[in-house]
Amino acid sequence: IGLGVKPETRVGIAVERSIEMVVGLLAILKAGGAYVPLDPDYPSDRLTYMVKDSGIELLLTQQHLCDALPVADGLNVIDLDRLEVAHHAPTNPNVALHGESLAYVIYTSGSTGRPKGAANRHHALTNRLQWMQEAYGLTADDAVLQKTPFSFDVSVWEFFWPLMTGARLVVAAPGEHREPARLIESIERHAITTVHFVPSMLQAFIHEPGVQGCASLKRIVCSGEALPLEAQQQVFAKLPNAGLYNLYGPTEAAIDVTHWTCVDEGTDCVPIGRPIANLGT
Numbered sequence: 001i002g003l004g005v006k007p008e009t010r011v012g013i014a015v016e017r018s019i020e021m022v023v024g025l026l027a028i029l030k031a032g033g034a035y036v037p038l039d040p041d042y043p044s045d046r047l048t049y050m051v052k053d054s055g056i057e058l059l060l061t062q063q064h065l066c067d068a069l070p071v072a073d074g075l076n077v078i079d080l081d082r083l084e085v086a087h088h089a090p091t092n093p094n095v096a097l098h099g100e101s102l103a104y105v106i107y108t109s110g111s112t113g114r115p116k117g118a119a120n121r122h123h124a125l126t127n128r129l130q131w132m133q134e135a136y137g138l139t140a141d142d143a144v145l146q147k148t149p150f151s152f153d154v155s156v157w158e159f160f161w162p163l164m165t166g167a168r169l170v171v172a173a174p175g176e177h178r179e180p181a182r183l184i185e186s187i188e189r190h191a192i193t194t195v196h197f198v199p200s201m202l203q204a205f206i207h208e209p210g211v212q213g214c215a216s217l218k219r220i221v222c223s224g225e226a227l228p229l230e231a232q233q234q235v236f237a238k239l240p241n242a243g244l245y246n247l248y249g250p251t252e253a254a255i256d257v258t259h260w261t262c263v264d265e266g267t268d269c270v271p272i273g274r275p276i277a278n279l280g281t
Contacts (some may be wrong), residue, residue: 001093003058006032007101012056013150014038014047014069016174021150024060025159032095032121033058034102034119037165039151040065046115050107051075054117099123106153118153126255129161131277135259136219136245138167141215142193145186147172153255154196154223167194177201180208191216191240198224199231206234214239223247223256227270236264248272 005011011028013035015021028035038047048070051059058076071077103122105116114123138144144162146169148155162169170190176182183205187195192214199206199222205211220235220242222250227246235244249256260273 001031001095003078005033005058006087007032007095007097009033009058010056010102012036012038012054012055012059014040014059014065015080016040016062016065017146017150017171018062018174019171020062020161022169022171023083027060028161029103030093030095031070032097032101034104036105036107036117037150037155038069039149040068044068047210052119054105054107072091072221087270092216092217104141104156105154106151108251110175119253120153120252120254125156125160127278128254128256128276129157129164132157132161133165134277135236136243138162138165138194140166142218143168143170143190144193144194145170145172145183145190147177148196149177152224153251156255158196159226164263165202169257176213180205181210184208184210184214187214187217193217194219196221196223198222199227200225202235203228203231206231206238213239215241217242219243219245221247223249223259227262228270229270232262233264233272235262246270246272 011033015024024034036056038050049069051072060078060080060184063079063081085233101120101122103120103125105117108115138161141149142160144167146158148158170223171190172186193216195217202222217239232244244262246260246262247256248258256276257279259276260270262270
């Protein structure tokens with residue numbers, strides 16, 4: 001806020017998955033700004049393009065990443081590893097936001113050309129998160145595993161759904177999202193109840209030895225690809241206490257637009273389902 005962040009200000013954040021990542025995202029939103037995730041693993045030319053195209057006015061990062069980031073002259077940079085906040089008030093800042101205020105800008109993969117920034121507003125994000133709570137009902141007894149890279153929009157609900165409902169947010173270690181054996185270990189260790197998979201990773205996970213030990217799972221959410229019927233059947237067979245939910249939506253539409261609760265009978269495919277709250281066909 002002291003550096004001029006206000007509603008509609010775009011703030012870049014380039015960090016590894018960590019507590020600092022969560023602190024940075026909350027700081028941007030609490031200041032009224034919109035966050036622009038910049039994955040440090042991206043090629044330098046892609047990051048350079050995103051920094052320029054997004055028009056960020058501030059960059060939050062970590063010390064060990066600074067040298068590899070394309071920081072333009074005059075761009076303010078905050079090192080979250082060395083942040084001194086003791087002299088600031090501990091209360092929430094009183095920032096007035098409108099539903100049409102920008103919440104985040106996430107860049108598409110660029111598979112059909114240059115990456116494009118998909119900008120989403122607070123009212124769309126709030127609608128999506130409130131619908132998810134009404135549909136799936138997290139409580140203080142739940143734990144959500146945050147494992148999706150923050151450059152993909154699934155990460156948005158992984159971060160903010162547990163935080164807005166009082167559930168535990170468990171941040172996976174860097175690289176853990178690619179290794180089913182490590183995921184199984186984390187799910188068991190932290191008694192994870194809620195996790196997201198793209199269907200291809202779900203298939204790798206559900207066939208990993210020891211997956212039956214993830215008995216704490218109550219909700220497995222899938223999106224990003226078509227969910228094969230075989231994967232659904234494997235989940236029901238190996239994790240019978242977990243609900244399986246298939247969601248669909250483009251990045252431009254605030255994460256998801258349709259939902260389907262999977263059932264273990266009478267289907268030859270897994271539908272994308274019905275519109276979420278306040279959306280129509």
